[in-house]
Amino acid sequence: MKTMLRALRLSAALLASAAGFATIAHAAEPLRVGASFIASGLDPAKGSNGWALASHGIGENLFSVDKDGVLVPELADRADRIDTLTWRVTLKPGRAFSDGTPVSAEAVGAALTHTMANNKAALATGGILRFEAEDPLTIKVTTERPVPLIQALFAEWPLIVYGLKADGSAVFSGPYAVNAFKPDAEIELVANPHFDGAEKRSPVTYRKFADAQALTLALEAGELDLAFGLPAESIARLKNDPELTVKSFPVGYQYLAYLNTRQPALADARVRRAIDLAIDRAQLATAIHGGLPATGAYAPYFPFAGKAARPTDATAAAALLDDAGWTAGADGARQKDGAPLRLTVLAYPQRPDLVAMLPVVKAQLAPLGIAVETKIVENANDVAASGDYDVFLWAQHTAPSGDPAFFLNSTFRTGAGLNFTGYSSLDFDQILDGFANESDPAKRAEIAARAQEKLFEDAPVSFLLSPVWHVGLSKALAGYEPWGSDYHVLRAEIGEAN
Amino acid sequence: MLPARITLRTVASLLAISLVAFAVISAMPSDPVAIAIRAWNLPPDGATVAGLRAQWGLDRPFLERYGAWLSRFVRGDWGISFRTGEPVLQEFQQRLPLTLTIALSGLALAPLFAIPLGFFAALHPRGLVDRATRTLAVFVQAVPSIWLGLILLYVLGVQMRWIRPFTRDWTGLVLPIGLIALHSLAVLTRVYRRDLLEIAREPFFRTALAKGLGRGAALWRHGHAHALYAMVSTFRAEASWAVGSTAALEVLFGLPGIGQFLVESIAARDYPVLQAYVMVVALWLLVLNAGVALCLAWLGPRRA
Numbered sequence: 001m002k003t004m005l006r007a008l009r010l011s012a013a014l015l016a017s018a019a020g021f022a023t024i025a026h027a028a029e030p031l032r033v034g035a036s037f038i039a040s041g042l043d044p045a046k047g048s049n050g051w052a053l054a055s056h057g058i059g060e061n062l063f064s065v066d067k068d069g070v071l072v073p074e075l076a077d078r079a080d081r082i083d084t085l086t087w088r089v090t091l092k093p094g095r096a097f098s099d100g101t102p103v104s105a106e107a108v109g110a111a112l113t114h115t116m117a118n119n120k121a122a123l124a125t126g127g128i129l130r131f132e133a134e135d136p137l138t139i140k141v142t143t144e145r146p147v148p149l150i151q152a153l154f155a156e157w158p159l160i161v162y163g164l165k166a167d168g169s170a171v172f173s174g175p176y177a178v179n180a181f182k183p184d185a186e187i188e189l190v191a192n193p194h195f196d197g198a199e200k201r202s203p204v205t206y207r208k209f210a211d212a213q214a215l216t217l218a219l220e221a222g223e224l225d226l227a228f229g230l231p232a233e234s235i236a237r238l239k240n241d242p243e244l245t246v247k248s249f250p251v252g253y254q255y256l257a258y259l260n261t262r263q264p265a266l267a268d269a270r271v272r273r274a275i276d277l278a279i280d281r282a283q284l285a286t287a288i289h290g291g292l293p294a295t296g297a298y299a300p301y302f303p304f305a306g307k308a309a310r311p312t313d314a315t316a317a318a319a320l321l322d323d324a325g326w327t328a329g330a331d332g333a334r335q336k337d338g339a340p341l342r343l344t345v346l347a348y349p350q351r352p353d354l355v356a357m358l359p360v361v362k363a364q365l366a367p368l369g370i371a372v373e374t375k376i377v378e379n380a381n382d383v384a385a386s387g388d389y390d391v392f393l394w395a396q397h398t399a400p401s402g403d404p405a406f407f408l409n410s411t412f413r414t415g416a417g418l419n420f421t422g423y424s425s426l427d428f429d430q431i432l433d434g435f436a437n438e439s440d441p442a443k444r445a446e447i448a449a450r451a452q453e454k455l456f457e458d459a460p461v462s463f464l465l466s467p468v469w470h471v472g473l474s475k476a477l478a479g480y481e482p483w484g485s486d487y488h489v490l491r492a493e494i495g496e497a498n
Numbered sequence: 499m500l501p502a503r504i505t506l507r508t509v510a511s512l513l514a515i516s517l518v519a520f521a522v523i524s525a526m527p528s529d530p531v532a533i534a535i536r537a538w539n540l541p542p543d544g545a546t547v548a549g550l551r552a553q554w555g556l557d558r559p560f561l562e563r564y565g566a567w568l569s570r571f572v573r574g575d576w577g578i579s580f581r582t583g584e585p586v587l588q589e590f591q592q593r594l595p596l597t598l599t600i601a602l603s604g605l606a607l608a609p610l611f612a613i614p615l616g617f618f619a620a621l622h623p624r625g626l627v628d629r630a631t632r633t634l635a636v637f638v639q640a641v642p643s644i645w646l647g648l649i650l651l652y653v654l655g656v657q658m659r660w661i662r663p664f665t666r667d668w669t670g671l672v673l674p675i676g677l678i679a680l681h682s683l684a685v686l687t688r689v690y691r692r693d694l695l696e697i698a699r700e701p702f703f704r705t706a707l708a709k710g711l712g713r714g715a716a717l718w719r720h721g722h723a724h725a726l727y728a729m730v731s732t733f734r735a736e737a738s739w740a741v742g743s744t745a746a747l748e749v750l751f752g753l754p755g756i757g758q759f760l761v762e763s764i765a766a767r768d769y770p771v772l773q774a775y776v777m778v779v780a781l782w783l784l785v786l787n788a789g790v791a792l793c794l795a796w797l798g799p800r801r802a
Contacts, residue, residue: 184759217651
């Protein structure tokens, strides 16, 4: 009996080993990734799942923004305009979903039609889109509203591509496929066998950490190979750990200050330009433990970003105020017609960096003779829309789909939905009109540059910082290069050690 | 009669709470549509705003929304989460068991240890157990459990590497449950001890000693029921405290319970989730109050 039991145990052990080798050819242990966010579910048409699934390396779009901030084809090969509302999109040949079914024109059309019907966020740019498969790799797309650059529309996160199965579930085409999913907790990912290089790709366990300190501790405790989005205050300590590598990277979310042109003191562009010149962006970066002085509206990695950091010149700022009639009294305080130059500067707590910047801004404006009252408001959008502020520190992703037009159109065009500054300039609007019919990215970048120059001149906004985020890496993922904000945490190449 | 009265009061309270909560949540600063548009980087044009408002039912008058929500809620349809797009009831069903496991395990462990510790503290006032439990009570009242958890994570998980606090098996629950238990244990121990010592000052206690009972036996026979009554009363407050602390510890330990879900839902002004959370917590507290009331009614006659 004992011999029989021993034989059974031995057989079981051998079988288990064989099964292990068969299923995990390249890595016994999955790579462990931690971040502060995770997909809410696997239905790509719900909530913001489209963004999260692409970020986790599970799904892909027809077009995407690459590490240089360039809008590039992903599942599509090209898009050509037929007329104002009609485009022809050609798919790349040989692409397949993780169940082996091809990424066909019919599948793409069915998936995106399903998304359009179930997620209003998908209608934001072009309205309802209609898809017609002309052949297995060609789709005719008709938009409800004119779209100057449909590549940018198809790079928007709601328009992730998937294969819609009969039971309503979805299969995706990204480098990773979902093996198991626990909502709000973790996703077990395996290499998508139908994506190039699958044999070199280790499985990944992606975990959510709602608390940034816990994320840091998990990395330090050796429980993570990649910690995405580490708090800035922990970076110095982590850099002293020889087992870890810390990398920082600029992100698309920009920090800026809206200057309310409807307020009497700020109605004069010279006063606004003076404020813009008075701000020392290097000091702001120090206050938030990182970040690059802004060059304009966009993060520096975008091809349409400005090249030179915005200048600081307190003397020129003082001269502009003098010129505008705001003269300094014996106590240094500026006055005009007996009224002091007093500004209310706001920030909101959902972006702690902005709150940290408030006292620095106050300190930088004080030597100019500008009295500043700082306030933190919970309901940023409501307050900004009400116009009850002078200066509002703000965070905004200014090119989420790799195109410069959206931010400028929605924020500074006369009467635009997010035009909180009350800025109105016919010249500026005419520059923006150039986006409507221009599809060439280089020419769109030129339009963006002209628009930014006009904003520098009129100063309804002061571009402050391009913040940086931080990732912590174990030796297993020391080759990981972060880019693309939180849109591409996992992707085909994550720098796995051999 | 008592259970029927408690049930009636519970239902009436839940109705009142639901209406007040609905009004407060609807009046929260910041519009969920504006937050979603910013968080999801959507163009803020009128069509997008109107589409999301209609999809989430925010384009209807307050009372109509409340009536629709209430009639659906009692039928088990808790609405759809703005943030995740999933049914709220399903979201709660996935997360509530973990939250209840942490809260109830911590709360259940506390009296198990509080009774013997409180008893020994009362048996030997100013002795080792008495002084240790007093120090513990002061410590847990002064230090938030999330801070203590952070320190324990750093010392035991990072420096010592004695534990793997972020594992997904049952061992990952030991620290959060222990932290819930520790707070309640310290408080309940002191309450139990205090009431035992109160009894020890009564004339009938001295009579019991004069009759030859030992101090320990006399305390147990004449003081335990009285001290237990006080401890059960205090347990109600501890259970309320556990609601908030469990949420904080879920965030700290990365546990996918309802507390962590709530924190993100607050930021997104996810009305259906917030309303459901208020109802679940209200139900938890009302059921607990009813349980405590029944317990006290049962214990009451025995005190003398």
